[in-house]
Amino acid sequence: MRILLINPNTSADMTERMVACAASALAPDVELTAFTATRGVPYIASRAEAQIAGVIALEMIAAHHAEADAVVIGAYGDPGLIPARELFEVPVTAMAEAAMHTACLLGRRFSIVTFSRTLTAWYEDAVSLAGLDACCASIRVPEAGFNSVTDVQHELEDDLLSLTERAAREDGADVVILAGAPLTGLAARIADRACVPLVDPLAAALGQAQLLARLAPRPARVGRFARPGPKPVSGIPGPLGAWIAHAPAGAGE
Amino acid sequence: MRILLINPNTSADMTERMVACAASALAPDVELTAFTATRGVPYIASRAEAQIAGVIALEMIAAHHAEADAVVIGAYGDPGLIPARELFEVPVTAMAEAAMHTACLLGRRFSIVTFSRTLTAWYEDAVSLAGLDACCASIRVPEAGFNSVTDVQHELEDDLLSLTERAAREDGADVVILAGAPLTGLAARIADRACVPLVDPLAAALGQAQLLARLAPRPARVGRFARPGPKPVSGIPGPLGAWIAHAPAGAGE
Amino acid sequence: MRILLINPNTSADMTERMVACAASALAPDVELTAFTATRGVPYIASRAEAQIAGVIALEMIAAHHAEADAVVIGAYGDPGLIPARELFEVPVTAMAEAAMHTACLLGRRFSIVTFSRTLTAWYEDAVSLAGLDACCASIRVPEAGFNSVTDVQHELEDDLLSLTERAAREDGADVVILAGAPLTGLAARIADRACVPLVDPLAAALGQAQLLARLAPRPARVGRFARPGPKPVSGIPGPLGAWIAHAPAGAGE
Amino acid sequence: MRILLINPNTSADMTERMVACAASALAPDVELTAFTATRGVPYIASRAEAQIAGVIALEMIAAHHAEADAVVIGAYGDPGLIPARELFEVPVTAMAEAAMHTACLLGRRFSIVTFSRTLTAWYEDAVSLAGLDACCASIRVPEAGFNSVTDVQHELEDDLLSLTERAAREDGADVVILAGAPLTGLAARIADRACVPLVDPLAAALGQAQLLARLAPRPARVGRFARPGPKPVSGIPGPLGAWIAHAPAGAGE
Amino acid sequence: MRILLINPNTSADMTERMVACAASALAPDVELTAFTATRGVPYIASRAEAQIAGVIALEMIAAHHAEADAVVIGAYGDPGLIPARELFEVPVTAMAEAAMHTACLLGRRFSIVTFSRTLTAWYEDAVSLAGLDACCASIRVPEAGFNSVTDVQHELEDDLLSLTERAAREDGADVVILAGAPLTGLAARIADRACVPLVDPLAAALGQAQLLARLAPRPARVGRFARPGPKPVSGIPGPLGAWIAHAPAGAGE
Amino acid sequence: MRILLINPNTSADMTERMVACAASALAPDVELTAFTATRGVPYIASRAEAQIAGVIALEMIAAHHAEADAVVIGAYGDPGLIPARELFEVPVTAMAEAAMHTACLLGRRFSIVTFSRTLTAWYEDAVSLAGLDACCASIRVPEAGFNSVTDVQHELEDDLLSLTERAAREDGADVVILAGAPLTGLAARIADRACVPLVDPLAAALGQAQLLARLAPRPARVGRFARPGPKPVSGIPGPLGAWIAHAPAGAGE
Structure with a gap:
């Protein structure tokens, strides 16, 4: 194949x-x-x-x-x-479509955690395009900035994990999508520390x-x-x- | 695995x-x-x-x-x-959840074609449970009855193919799910004669x-x-x- | 009858x-x-x-x-x-179905106040099953735990009243359902102290x-x-x- | 009381x-x-x-x-x-609000059967006002006219019964509301001939x-x-x- | 004309x-x-x-x-x-209908900022009547009271501007409607200080x-x-x- | 300007x-x-x-x-x-956005009448993009083909008028949008023969x-x-x- x-x-x-x-x-x-x-x-x-x-x-x-x-x-x-x-x-x-439909097999509502506020309008449109607005609990981004899009998943690792926790506890997310190609691979690295299942969009x-x-x-x-x-x-x-x-x-x- | x-x-x-x-x-x-x-x-x-x-x-x-x-x-x-x-x-x-989310990757709206009217209330509830009402174009069943649930996919093959055609042309379905465990394997057999992609729920x-x-x-x-x-x-x-x-x-x- | x-x-x-x-x-x-x-x-x-x-x-x-x-x-x-x-x-x-449809005759949006967080996933599903998601302002539970499910309505009475107030003032609830069989009878007891009408699910x-x-x-x-x-x-x-x-x-x- | x-x-x-x-x-x-x-x-x-x-x-x-x-x-x-x-x-x-919420306790979807097309815009607005659009299968009216609003429930009795049948079989209504004050009492009279439960709005x-x-x-x-x-x-x-x-x-x- | x-x-x-x-x-x-x-x-x-x-x-x-x-x-x-x-x-x-549909040409979601809490139930109903619930990010009102409905747009000018800012930053509003006939003309006066476009309902x-x-x-x-x-x-x-x-x-x- | x-x-x-x-x-x-x-x-x-x-x-x-x-x-x-x-x-x-929001000021539901089936997927997406799915009664196209996109509004004039009639009577449209740039000007020409108001998207x-x-x-x-x-x-x-x-x-x- x-x-x-x-x-x-x-x-x-x-x-x-x-x-x-x-x-x-x-x-x-x-x-x-x-x-x-x-x-x-x-x-x-x-x-x-x-x-x-x-x-x-x-x-x-x-x-x-x-x-x-x-x-x-x-x-x-x-x-x-x-x-x-x-x-x-x-x-x-x-990546967005696949991640969101996969997330729907792990829970009723997903949150999207990403690394930059400028991405959220686009990511939100992808939720609507997939017809999954009712399944999206929140889109969360860190307050902190970052130096390099290549390293952003390491620079902001703790913030992204903390947002995952808040998405689960405050927004009612059953599962969290770590969104944006630069976060590829992060889910595997932090899964054991997250309180809900994570979806890596590329894997999905x-x-x-x-x-x-x-x-x-x-x-x-x-x-x-x-x-x-x-x-x-x-x-x-x-x-x-x-x-x-x-x-x-x-x-x- | x-x-x-x-x-x-x-x-x-x-x-x-x-x-x-x-x-x-x-x-x-x-x-x-x-x-x-x-x-x-x-x-x-x-x-x-x-x-x-x-x-x-x-x-x-x-x-x-x-x-x-x-x-x-x-x-x-x-x-x-x-x-x-x-x-x-x-x-x-x-099977229902997996088939419907898979269908969403093949088009905007799916129809569900099955073999008995008694199943439709249950199948319709499964659409709502998955939060996919807006993606379901129709649920269609043949008028004809059948003798054996084991052979129903052969007995009604032409009817089910014809309903697929109508789901696509009249209901606006982009993809059709052949629903119900007794129809397992039918999609592969009639795919070449169908005018839209088919989803076999077990395969999905x-x-x-x-x-x-x-x-x-x-x-x-x-x-x-x-x-x-x-x-x-x-x-x-x-x-x-x-x-x-x-x-x-x-x-x- | x-x-x-x-x-x-x-x-x-x-x-x-x-x-x-x-x-x-x-x-x-x-x-x-x-x-x-x-x-x-x-x-x-x-x-x-x-x-x-x-x-x-x-x-x-x-x-x-x-x-x-x-x-x-x-x-x-x-x-x-x-x-x-x-x-x-x-x-x-x-009880859930009856309480929610009754609440709809008392206001546009209801909140559900109950006594344990473990109940909320189930109660939320009941809202969707009734097709009333748009009418549900919130589901609220106390932070405090309790000793006995038999006495929980007395143990947490002040917390539940306070959540009713917050549901009305912060979530926009016009009416509050005191949900869960162990709360049966509580609505009658605290109605005069609540700022919005209460629904007792058993009575409903x-x-x-x-x-x-x-x-x-x-x-x-x-x-x-x-x-x-x-x-x-x-x-x-x-x-x-x-x-x-x-x-x-x-x-x- | x-x-x-x-x-x-x-x-x-x-x-x-x-x-x-x-x-x-x-x-x-x-x-x-x-x-x-x-x-x-x-x-x-x-x-x-x-x-x-x-x-x-x-x-x-x-x-x-x-x-x-x-x-x-x-x-x-x-x-x-x-x-x-x-x-x-x-x-x-x-009458509309009460009939519709009552109907929701008898099935997932109701149809509204009434006697004059001029009423349908108003009745449809009542469905939306109650937030129940998703529960309304159809609003149906007879083709035939009538002579007297006082006698309309007798004049059109067969038509209204026939529309009830069609609402159930074609529109998927689980229950039918016979709407409009002039139809008060009709439900009781024709209930035994109807294929789904009827709601009399005044009784509701x-x-x-x-x-x-x-x-x-x-x-x-x-x-x-x-x-x-x-x-x-x-x-x-x-x-x-x-x-x-x-x-x-x-x-x- | x-x-x-x-x-x-x-x-x-x-x-x-x-x-x-x-x-x-x-x-x-x-x-x-x-x-x-x-x-x-x-x-x-x-x-x-x-x-x-x-x-x-x-x-x-x-x-x-x-x-x-x-x-x-x-x-x-x-x-x-x-x-x-x-x-x-x-x-x-x-004014409400026109302002909301106009706002939809300036962004995906609008917030409504007005001057008195007593108005919000009515204004919220207008959103639903227009079928635009999904486009309304929030309805916000100042905590402060006012002396004269004639002068309210001057008395509360800073509060209303501040609510506009919060509607944009916290609620995700792309555009803000300054609602209520007494606010007519305010949008033109404060537009340069607002971080998102404003809609004056009378102008709309x-x-x-x-x-x-x-x-x-x-x-x-x-x-x-x-x-x-x-x-x-x-x-x-x-x-x-x-x-x-x-x-x-x-x-x- | x-x-x-x-x-x-x-x-x-x-x-x-x-x-x-x-x-x-x-x-x-x-x-x-x-x-x-x-x-x-x-x-x-x-x-x-x-x-x-x-x-x-x-x-x-x-x-x-x-x-x-x-x-x-x-x-x-x-x-x-x-x-x-x-x-x-x-x-x-x-043109689509403006026509649809304008149509909402003339009625609760609009239909879209256009001249070729190949356009309907795109036009339907525009309805969703505007968040107006609930306001769209239908999208209708003639069965007949046409020779020239330049003359299509004359070639199919009677068909388009007839579809307008059906959209109003069968689909419940309060207003009809004649969609597609090649139909520009048609609304003005046939307005007196239409049973509901027409919207010319360019004019809108x-x-x-x-x-x-x-x-x-x-x-x-x-x-x-x-x-x-x-x-x-x-x-x-x-x-x-x-x-x-x-x-x-x-x-x-």
Whole structure:
């Protein structure tokens, strides 16, 4: 089974960390391939950046999905997820969606704990997009700032653990999602100290992708997720433009 | 990884079919163990039967969960699921919950297609219990009756396929769940003829159980899903009574 | 008019208190008969216990409903209520459901004040089961513990009154439900000191049962609450098994 | 116990019918007093008429509530209900609210069957006002017209029974409310022919009023339903103006 | 274009302030005409007063709408709005509805900041009536009292600004509505000091009325907002009674 | 007042039609400037195309908003709306959002009538994004196809009028939105034949933009819609990249 991991951020070290953390979430028969965005921003943090990153995700999936049994968009907030599900025939999931639905199997309500207030508007929109507002107890962020997005999970470890405790005791969360690609791997490290189960969004997304790959659903031929017919495009270069135009893959380039 | 499959119906042949169909949903490193209820009804179809079956499921999990990494309750409608999640520390899922959350990764709205009208009240309650009313486009059942619950998926195959088509075209379903343990395996057989992706609830539940087992969440120590403290019991025999009493496993028998 | 009061807890003194408090809630033409569970737990406090108690409630109704015009399940959380409504033809209500719908006639939002945090998950589920989440302002419990469930309403009287005040002033509750069978009778005692109207769940349940008995609704012959057809049972002894099997009342014993 | 029945329509014969039908819904210790509006419209059918009728209901309650233990506003749609609950200290209910909450004790979803399409906008608003949209399966009205609002329950009896059947079988209603004061008494007459339980709104309102009177809730002293302080009024004559001004009852006249 | 502004309060100085503040909200081609209620209360603050004021608003619109292209009911809480929309063929809006829908174009969630706790029940009902509960982050009022409703916007200016800040930072409001006719004009004065955009409800209502007037929608001929047919009335004097009766305008007087 | 109209489709003739139809919706003091996308697709019809078009809308606003008092995104479905509201300080609205909130001032429920089934998934998402699911009675499309998107409003005029009738009579719509830029102007042409009021989305959007411009809200300085801080970008050319980077406008090119 081949899983394709698309990182729509331009930070290659984030991709590396994700690949390193993926091992425990993969069955023995799974092969993971990861790609990092070659344009965009180092770390998506606003909805405007997510609008752009969603197109970048589509470009990357268009370029690389041919061999994949399932695709994971490796950003919490899920840029491009619904358009990708509409456009491509391979199953696609993403970190927020997968984490939240997984959390629903561990309790009635989840809280989302993340590391920066600027992310919360986007993360909150992802809750609504998934139709899970009633299941989200709270979104919590530390008061403290941090120096490096690469090290933020270590810098703020105690704060994030403390917020987990408060989410459980004050907000009624049964389970906590540690959200944001830079927190990948943190859940495994602090699980024993947390008072409720934790969800690592990348682990959840890889798990859901494997489930979908084994389920091998046939693509929709009617309705909201059937692939749109061919469309003339201008100024949409590369494999994405070609895929939208139903043209040979190299045609749009 | 060891997955425990609990069939709270008394039909051993249904358990056999489930085990036979499980293979394609399991990773190479997964060992599946299945048990059939030794008391109750042959096939749970009402909420009163589900109330009783929920206790039977708890009894079975109490007796058999010691070695398991995750548990699947093998009945659509999920008898005993929430109490089991509260009572035991191993991750537990069930067919309706798992199928519906899986369906949410394939589209915005799912329909549930099943084989008997008597099941719909119970299945509808399962949608609400999961908090997914807004995602459920419809529950559809054939007009035709059937002779044998064992053969119903063959007897009604064309009707069920036709209802799938109508759920997609008339109700706006993006994905269809073929619900009810007797339909296990049908999705794989008719997928190529369906116009939208199908979800086999057993495959979904086994997939989610594997995901949960790999995630290895720590049990909740506070809140809605922390294990209740010891309680004196009377007339609740066997391992279940002992577990509630926090007594040695043989004590209650 | 005959009202049957079923206490699915095994505490006979709780039943006695309920009967003693019932007088002011009954019209002159009502005869109340009460039964205490002979197996189960002394005081139901978790959803696992409620799963079991629901079956016990069904057993007790099966044994005793023949002469009743309406049935009250005497536990807040309503174990077995929906299955009982499906299974039996006599009107059935229970303390949480009745209290919440009664509260809705006194204000737009109610709060639930109870005496132990372990009860809140179950009570919260009862709010959702009744479809009244939007009407529930809060569920509040005292910080203090207590020595005896029999005396808890006296031990914590000031705390419960103070929480009522906070529910009204901080949470926007228009009315407060004093929930849990051990609080039966407390509302009458502290009503004059409370700043919003109080609902005693037993009084509410007896009132709704009388209303239903006078309304004398015919049993549903179709749909979600029509009595299920006969079903073979094994290991479900006594009148309940017989009722499910549509067998003579003594047959299953 | 004294129940005050306020008919905000100007049709005295409708009041008479309501009083005649009330007997079976009243306990032996209840005394019912009824008043008919002396201004307004013969039969309220629009929301503009209901706005006016709400004031008339307040005027009537202001004039007559002194001796009452509970008040019933005798119009389905509940003109003036929430303002009356805020303004007066006696418990007040009305036909739509009481019927719908009663219906919730008989099933998960109710349908409303009434006799004229012009009523449906108002009745639908009453569902939302009660917060029960999710419990309302449908509102159905006959295609046929009628000659006399006094006889409409006989003229359209077969149509209304047939709509009840369709509400149950097509819309999934577990219980049907026969709505509109002119249908008072119809439920009792056709109950045996209906496939699901029926609710007579007047019987429900009288039952809820008795429950509230026995519960004897203290008036709210804070919050949404505390009586507003004194207010200068002009052009609001009679007991209502005096009550709002906190003036002696004759002062405003 | 002619806009009719109806003030259902009896305070003429409030009407004057509203007219004075209207200028910046009106296009050059708009003529505004304003009327003050001649009966009722000086300042509507409860739902009982709003029930009465709604009838007064209908009376005033009946008397003055003949020449208008759109009508604004100049009270936050919108007394008589839905009945007016049903009864008259000219577009009608009101301050709460218009402010809330305008706020939705500036952010996902609004808070309502007003000057007296007694108003909040009514204002909260207006949120629900508009179907916008999910968009309302909070309703906040100052702890401090005030001497004069005419000067309240100056007396409490700092408190209201501070509540705006808290609504944004603590409640997650993207935009704040300064609600209540006495606050008209405050938004313009403090906008530069507020950390989120402010909505002045009168400015919003006048803007929406102009939009509706330019849109020139045809009156509904079917459904919930078609004008009701003629109805006999008694005790409903003046143009309103005549309009309901479909009688000549002077007939009812 | 200057309103900027951004057409994210590449069809210049659609822009021309929109400008031609705009006159009746504009006050005398409004100057409208319109731009057509120079890359993308001729007519956006899927969510993948909308993802791309959202970026194109952001590019166009970045390039042209300097002089505008308000911006209208001229596509129903509102590509880029929320990101634009976050990113830019000028008020921004779009055709779906503006039409739906305007429709809410004309009735309780609207239906959306459009010309092609492929649009409905996108339009339905716009309903949810606006939080107005409860207000949307239906989305209806003709069975018939059409030859030219430019002429579709004439080709299908009778079908669209007929669907309006059905939306009102069968779905309970109080008002109908004729959705999709190609239908601009149709509402004015068929209004007299429709049984409920119609909303022209462009007219609504221009009206709301004027309202917002006159309201002159200050930009949010905190929360979900405060402008994000500077961000390094790569491969995001032109004014949009510069704006995100907080760089001089020409810097990113």
